[in-house]
Amino acid sequence: xxxxxxxxxxPNSGKTALFNILTRxxxxxxxxxxxxxxxxxxxxxxxxxxxxxxxDLPGAYSLRPYxxxxxxxxxxxxxxxxxxxxxxxxxxxxxxxxxxxxxVLDSTRLPAVVALNMSDLAAKRGFEYDxxxxxxxxxxxxxxxxxxxxxxxxxxxAALEVSLKNQRREAGVFLGESSGSASSRIIxxxxxxxxxxxxxxxxxxxxxxxxxxxxRVILHPVLGPLILLLVLGVVxxxxxxxxxxxxxxxxxxxxWLQGKVAGSSLATGWKSFLSDGVLAGVGGTLVFLxxxxxxxxxILFLEDFGFMARAVFMLDHLMGKVGLHGRSFLPLLSxxxxxxxxxxxxxxxxxxxxxxxxTLIIPLTTCSAxxxxxxxxxxxxxxxTPVFLGLKLQGLVMLGLYAVGILSAFLMGGLFKxxxxxxxxxxxxxxxPSYKWPSMRSLLxxxxxxxxxxxKRVGTVILGVTVLxxxxxxxxxxxxxxxxxxDHSYAAMIGHAIEPLVxxxxxxxxxxxxxxxxxxxxxxxxxxxxxVYSIQGSASVxxxxxxxxxxxxxWSLATGMSLxxxxxxxxxxxxxxxxxxxxxxxxxxxxLMLGYLFGLAYLGSFVAVRVxx
Amino acid sequence: xxxxxxxxxxxxxxxxxxxxxxxERAEITGFRMVEELGDFLIRLQEVGFLVGEQVEVIGKAPIxxxxxxxxxxxxxxxMRRDDANLILVKSVGRA
Numbered sequence: 001x002x003x004x005x006x007x008x009x010x011p012n013s014g015k016t017a018l019f020n021i022l023t024r025x026x027x028x029x030x031x032x033x034x035x036x037x038x039x040x041x042x043x044x045x046x047x048x049x050x051x052x053x054x055x056d057l058p059g060a061y062s063l064r065p066y067x068x069x070x071x072x073x074x075x076x077x078x079x080x081x082x083x084x085x086x087x088x089x090x091x092x093x094x095x096x097x098x099x100x101x102x103x104v105l106d107s108t109r110l111p112a113v114v115a116l117n118m119s120d121l122a123a124k125r126g127f128e129y130d131x132x133x134x135x136x137x138x139x140x141x142x143x144x145x146x147x148x149x150x151x152x153x154x155x156x157x158a159a160l161e162v163s164l165k166n167q168r169r170e171a172g173v174f175l176g177e178s179s180g181s182a183s184s185r186i187i188x189x190x191x192x193x194x195x196x197x198x199x200x201x202x203x204x205x206x207x208x209x210x211x212x213x214x215x216r217v218i219l220h221p222v223l224g225p226l227i228l229l230l231v232l233g234v235v236x237x238x239x240x241x242x243x244x245x246x247x248x249x250x251x252x253x254x255x256w257l258q259g260k261v262a263g264s265s266l267a268t269g270w271k272s273f274l275s276d277g278v279l280a281g282v283g284g285t286l287v288f289l290x291x292x293x294x295x296x297x298x299i300l301f302l303e304d305f306g307f308m309a310r311a312v313f314m315l316d317h318l319m320g321k322v323g324l325h326g327r328s329f330l331p332l333l334s335x336x337x338x339x340x341x342x343x344x345x346x347x348x349x350x351x352x353x354x355x356x357x358x359t360l361i362i363p364l365t366t367c368s369a370x371x372x373x374x375x376x377x378x379x380x381x382x383x384x385t386p387v388f389l390g391l392k393l394q395g396l397v398m399l400g401l402y403a404v405g406i407l408s409a410f411l412m413g414g415l416f417k418x419x420x421x422x423x424x425x426x427x428x429x430x431x432x433p434s435y436k437w438p439s440m441r442s443l444l445x446x447x448x449x450x451x452x453x454x455x456k457r458v459g460t461v462i463l464g465v466t467v468l469x470x471x472x473x474x475x476x477x478x479x480x481x482x483x484x485x486x487d488h489s490y491a492a493m494i495g496h497a498i499e500p501l502v503x504x505x506x507x508x509x510x511x512x513x514x515x516x517x518x519x520x521x522x523x524x525x526x527x528x529x530x531x532v533y534s535i536q537g538s539a540s541v542x543x544x545x546x547x548x549x550x551x552x553x554x555w556s557l558a559t560g561m562s563l564x565x566x567x568x569x570x571x572x573x574x575x576x577x578x579x580x581x582x583x584x585x586x587x588x589x590x591x592l593m594l595g596y597l598f599g600l601a602y603l604g605s606f607v608a609v610r611v612x613x
Numbered sequence: 614x615x616x617x618x619x620x621x622x623x624x625x626x627x628x629x630x631x632x633x634x635x636x637e638r639a640e641i642t643g644f645r646m647v648e649e650l651g652d653f654l655i656r657l658q659e660v661g662f663l664v665g666e667q668v669e670v671i672g673k674a675p676i677x678x679x680x681x682x683x684x685x686x687x688x689x690x691x692m693r694r695d696d697a698n699l700i701l702v703k704s705v706g707r708a
Contacts, residue, residue: 061656061659061660062656062659064655064659066652066655066656066659092687093686093687093688094687095661095686095687096660096661096686096687096688099659099661182655183655183658186655186658186659186663187658187663190661190663207687212671215672219672219674219675219682220675221675222675224675225675225676309691312691313674313680313682313691314674314675314676315676316674316679316680316691316693317674317676317677317678317679317680318676318677326680326691350656423649424647424649424650425693425695427650427653427692427693427695427696428680428691428692428693428696429653429656429657429660429690429691429692429696430690430691430692431660431688431689431690431691432682432689432690432691433688
């Protein structure tokens with residue numbers, strides 16, 4: 001059987017950089033049996049040629065879990081049958097890292113190798129270790145590594161290969177059973193760590209002056225908040241502007257493919273299936289890939305650099321005013337690309353109530369799937385008149401939609417906090433790590449991993465849904481002519497059935513029908529409307545400009561505005577709801593999320609349609 | 614002359630970490646036990662806030678002057694003043 005090795009270390013120890021250097025590029029989500037949360041694993045070869053799996057477990061300060069992330073680690077070490085461990089120690093922060101190292105070595109007799117990581121940085125700052133003594137006292141090989149510079153990797157692998165030949169490791173002279181209360185165990189581990197450090201540290205390095213200096217600017221009372229605003233501004237600018245060219249290319253490629261299909265000698269039914277079903281659906285989703293990619297690249301960069309922790313530090317006070325936790329910042333920001341990874345990011349929030357509140361309000365952030373719908377409706381109903389200083393009305397409305405989204409998220413967060421989770425604010429404890437220049441390779445691998453996850457979704461859920469929608473729209477055919485007739489399709493029947501419910505919102509049966517598939521993915525709305533109007537009318541509605549002209553002539557302003565408001569609030573993505581349920585391990589909270597979002601959407605649209613008519 | 618809390622020169626010695634001024638060092642003497650925060654107190658010890666340990670308050674957040682950042686052992690942590698007030702200290706002086 002293929003061996004699996006666990007990669008264990010404290011947060012910010014360069015563990016993931018090491019993982020990316022060691023493994024081939026076949027990262028995948030690892031599902032641990034019995035646990036619903038997932039880790040990442042990939043394969044690598046030992047010098048002797050053995051193919052081994054490396055499992056990247058979440059970083060932790062202790063085996064006594066405090067966050068959901070740490071729960072994953074503690075659980076995996078208890079329940080998974082690993083053949084060995086690579087323990088990552090940050091050589092520039094030895095005290096705490098070695099306490100954890102001793103705790104892990106104390107808890108299991110699995111073969112282990114220590115990677116004394118960031119050894120180049122440590123050497124530069126004057127740290128000097130007696131590696132022979134280090135290894136002898138702990139009874140495990142200790143290999144200095146510098147993951148970002150690919151140093152020490154062959155040595156680490158060779159040591160691992162030798163260690164894995166044994167099933168169990170002898171306890172080092174320094175280890176022994178610790179027992180007693182949690183508190184006394186901690187003190188015991190620290191005593192051992194201090195004792196060990198005294199014997200292995202030849203010279204203690206200087207503190208990290210560069211980070212201290214940088215913090216004087218980044219956390220400056222005035223400059224700090226300005227820099228934070230600037231960073232956020234740049235992130236959103238890049239997400240929209242840089243993405244434009246690749247998005248147009250993807251759009252063009254799919255239009256070209258649709259043209260090829262139209263010009264082919266296939267039967268009409270097949271043409272419609274390929275063009276309106278498969279290509280329209282997949283293309284309509286794939287077009288967001290550049291935006292998602294850019295947002296993740298920037299978030300990964302800021303996180304690896306050490307800026308995200310500072311953002312949490314600066315924002316905690318403000319977030320507290322609306323019932324949120326500073327740590328809610330990163331999940332909320334990630335949610336602007338897609339809510340699903342945003343919800344997964346809430347695992348780093350220690351307190352259960354803060355995690356629940358953050359998850360509940362995440363769907364109110366403007367995920368990129370809303371952008372095409374907003375874009376379509378804005379171009380159809382909002383005139384692009386200049387307002388002032390070169391700002392145009394269309395752009396301002398788009399900005400307004402984002403603002404309404406995040407403000408309502410904060411408002412709901414405050415309400416949930418006040419009415420559902422009273423009591424003392426759960427504590428905040430977050431490390432402000434040393435600033436580090438992120439390694440390109442790590443960034444690229446992280447991005448590639450997310451792209452794969454996204455493409456998987458496009459290839460499965462979204463493709464399936466678009467094909468299903470195409471089917472519902474295309475059948476049954478007109479009994480007399482035998483042609484496709486949307487008015488008689490299954491989708492129309494469903495649309496008519498729902499219409500009474502949504503008529504107070506200004507929606508007719510066509511909109512009701514187009515709303516159904518948005519529960520699989522919001523962005524499908526554009527494709528569905530295009531299909532509805534192209535299958536129905538004689539003209540093909542392949543591009544958005546044409547579609548917006550049709551909508552303008554077919555719908556009233558009130559209907560357009562009402563739909564826009566609906567899209568701010570409505571809980572229209574099954575993946576988000578499913579992820580929330582799985583992560584919070586609660587159907588109740590998912591129902592609460594579904595209920596309050598529907599309530600807001602219905603109320604908002606109900607008001608909007610009356611204001612604008 | 615007896616200094617009292619109204620005379621300007623009087624600054625009471627900090628008793629909890631939340632009261633320690635930026636740039637000051639303090640030695641941890643104990644913890645204020647709060648039932649629902651037992652886990653948090655253990656986590657504090659795990660990252661190095663142990664009785665007898667010297668820590669340094671190195672900054673405060675620009676907005677609202679809360680949370681504060683504290684150096685303990687070889688790392689820096691941010692924590693809210695409220696939470697820092699669970700840690701009892703005696704002043705050691707400036708770093």
